Amino acid sequence: MEIGTIAMAVTYLIKFNVIPDQRARFLGLLEGVLDAMRSEPMFHEAILHRDPASDCRFMLYETWEDHDDVLNVQLHRPYRRAWHAALPKLLADDRDITVWQALRADRAQRKD
Template identity: 55%
Template structure:
């Protein structure tokens, strides 16, 4: 069953452009993965440096064992400590219904 990873980022104000420059190519590459279902990136209307990413995947094992290790994610992951004010918050949600 599909799962959605809800990831919240608090970005350092001076790193906002870098955040997008590194994340956008990852999102573009993910859409070609066989177990990928969709993603959406949101920004908090009250805080331009707070983002939330929703990634939906078909298979958790594939995410953990394959997707997180894809080469196109390495630069993004390596930069997170510099880009973020605090560690990202990750929550996993299981799909119950889709209309």
């Protein structure tokens, strides 16, 4: 097991309740955003989760190097425009967004 301290990166937990007939469009637009942000220098990781009790509830775990960069640069990237514009028509209610800072990370060691 690897145990380490974490730099001052910031993690966003974003929960989405998608309108059932908009699920495919939601995932298609989100896939484009996730693919594009992967190459951003301040990006650490993103993990998309689906609620096992609902095909239309998702949680995105997204970690970036700097909160100010996310607010002032990343949210304004051109590849996010269609995604943000479509959200009101895709979601049954507003996103639930919370901001977190990691204190510790534990990961299984690879046995390569």
